[in-house]
Amino acid sequence: MTTEAIAEPRYSSETAIKVRGVQKRFGDKHAVEDVSFDIADGELLVLVGPSGCGKTTTLRMLAGLEPVSDGQIQFGDRVVNEIRPRDRRIAMVFQDYAIFPHLTVFENIAYGLRSRREARKVVKDKVTEAAQTFRIDHLLTRKPRQLSGGERQRVALSRAMVRDAALYLYDEPLSNLDAQLRHQAREDILTLHKNKHRPTVYVTHDQSEAMALGDRIAVMADGRIQQIGTGSDLYERPVSEFVAFFIGTPSINLFDMEIQADGDGAVMVGSGLRLRVHPSMTAAARAHVGQRVRMGVRPEDLHVPRMAPFEVTEENTLHGIVTLIEPTASGCTVYLSTAEGQDFVATFTVRLPNSYLDQEIPLGIDLSKVHLFDADTGASLLKGDIDAVSR
Numbered sequence: 304m305t306t307e308a309i310a311e312p313r314y315s316s317e318t319a320i321k322v323r324g325v326q327k328r329f330g331d332k333h334a335v336e337d338v339s340f341d342i343a344d345g346e347l348l349v350l351v352g353p354s355g356c357g358k359t360t361t362l363r364m365l366a367g368l369e370p371v372s373d374g375q376i377q378f379g380d381r382v383v384n385e386i387r388p389r390d391r392r393i394a395m396v397f398q399d400y401a402i403f404p405h406l407t408v409f410e411n412i413a414y415g416l417r418s419r420r421e422a423r424k425v426v427k428d429k430v431t432e433a434a435q436t437f438r439i440d441h442l443l444t445r446k447p448r449q450l451s452g453g454e455r456q457r458v459a460l461s462r463a464m465v466r467d468a469a470l471y472l473y474d475e476p477l478s479n480l481d482a483q484l485r486h487q488a489r490e491d492i493l494t495l496h497k498n499k500h501r502p503t504v505y506v507t508h509d510q511s512e513a514m515a516l517g518d519r520i521a522v523m524a525d526g527r528i529q530q531i532g533t534g535s536d537l538y539e540r541p542v543s544e545f546v547a548f549f550i551g552t553p554s555i556n557l558f559d560m561e562i563q564a565d566g567d568g569a570v571m572v573g574s575g576l577r578l579r580v581h582p583s584m585t586a587a588a589r590a591h592v593g594q595r596v597r598m599g600v601r602p603e604d605l606h607v608p609r610m611a612p613f614e615v616t617e618e619n620t621l622h623g624i625v626t627l628i629e630p631t632a633s634g635c636t637v638y639l640s641t642a643e644g645q646d647f648v649a650t651f652t653v654r655l656p657n658s659y660l661d662q663e664i665p666l667g668i669d670l671s672k673v674h675l676f677d678a679d680t681g682a683s684l685l686k687g688d689i690d691a692v693s694r
């Protein structure tokens with residue numbers, strides 16, 4: 304039997320991770336309030352949220368580096384709360400890569416294997432294979448200071464690659480890379496993940512990275528998970544204004560409105576607008592007649608009238624003065640301002656010529672795609688529909 308088999312417990316085959324009601328207090332500070340989620344075998348779950356919301360603390364509790372104040376963490380059918388980090392079979396990749404400056408690239412990658420007394424040939428084969436996968440096999444004799452940031456990052460990924468871990472954890476591993484390298488590094492991380500096919504938790508504050516990498520995404524704020532789901536769940540059916548605003552770039556436009564009954568239907572009035580509520584949302588809207596709401600409109604749901612996939616009428620039009628046109632790969636992003644001085648953003652799949660600058664233009668709002676939030680709590684008024692969809 305190898306040392307590894309003794310030191311590293313086997314978890315049941317469908318090793319899924321269960322996190323139940325986990326909390327972390329540092330003195331008075333409630334860093335993680337109440338977090339629960341499951342990760343299926345082979346699933347990549349992204350924890351995304353603003354700085355300080357408790358992502359790193361959650362990851363450190365999974366790794367065993369931080370004891371939980373309350374709740375339970377299970378690997379397979381085994382509760383690991385009391386299990387030491389080194390005995391949890393975890394591979395971690397950090398923002399600063401945590402590679403040893405005095406060791407060569409080869410020895411850095413081999414480190415975990417050596418400490419488990421793997422045979423020399425096994426170490427050499429595994430290190431070589433990982434280094435080839437991440438295109439650093441020509442750098443194996445170098446020291447970390449002789450590497451670029453991207454290469455160092457690939458050393459950290461190679462080191463995770465040679466491990467046979469039950470759970471892979473990443474804490475903002477791409478933050479120190481410039482935009483171009485980051486794109487390649489995302490692909491490298493997906494390569495590693497597909498190769499291992501193990502439960503993985505990836506922490507980032509960057510929603511576009513979350514959307515690119517996650518099988519599912521958990522949006523965190525103030526020590527709690529606000530919503531967990533696929534990228535399209537979060538984008539199309541956010542449970543709150545916070546999630547709607549956090550996911551998607553440019554961010555969703557928000558307008559203060561009031562719901563009014565109108566015959567059998569409903570209208571939204573406010574921000575210089577009077578818009579008919581789409582039939583799919585009439586029931587939800589009519590439950591909130593007389594209340595202040597926030598209407599969310601994604602930039603791509605605003606259309607130049609002649610290009611709109613629906614009829615543009617007075618009851619779905621928003622007027623704006625064009626203040627900036629930014630060309631993009633697929634068209635342009637247009638910044639506008641309403642007569643009342645509210646800024647909003649539209650994205651088009653066509654280029655708008657600069658002659659539109661300072662001009663007022665009408666835009667059709669796809670009212671079937673808007674979101675309605677309680678102005679006080681931020682909760683989605685369409686949550687009934689959301690529950691029905693995810694069931």
Ligand SMILES: Nc1ncnc2c1ncn2[C@@H]1O[C@H](COP(=O)(O)OP(=O)(O)O)[C@@H](O)[C@H]1O
Nearest residue numbers: 329332333334353354355356357358359360361
């Ligand atoms: N060791 C600690 N002692 C006291 N407070 C901490 C400690 N670690 C983290 N915190 C606090 O807990 C909150 C969550 O931190 P963290 O998990 O690092 O957030 P994130 O990774 O999402 O930026 C922050 O307010 C942070 O200041």
Ligand SMILES: [Mg+2]
Nearest residue numbers: 355358359360
């Ligand atoms: Mg952090």
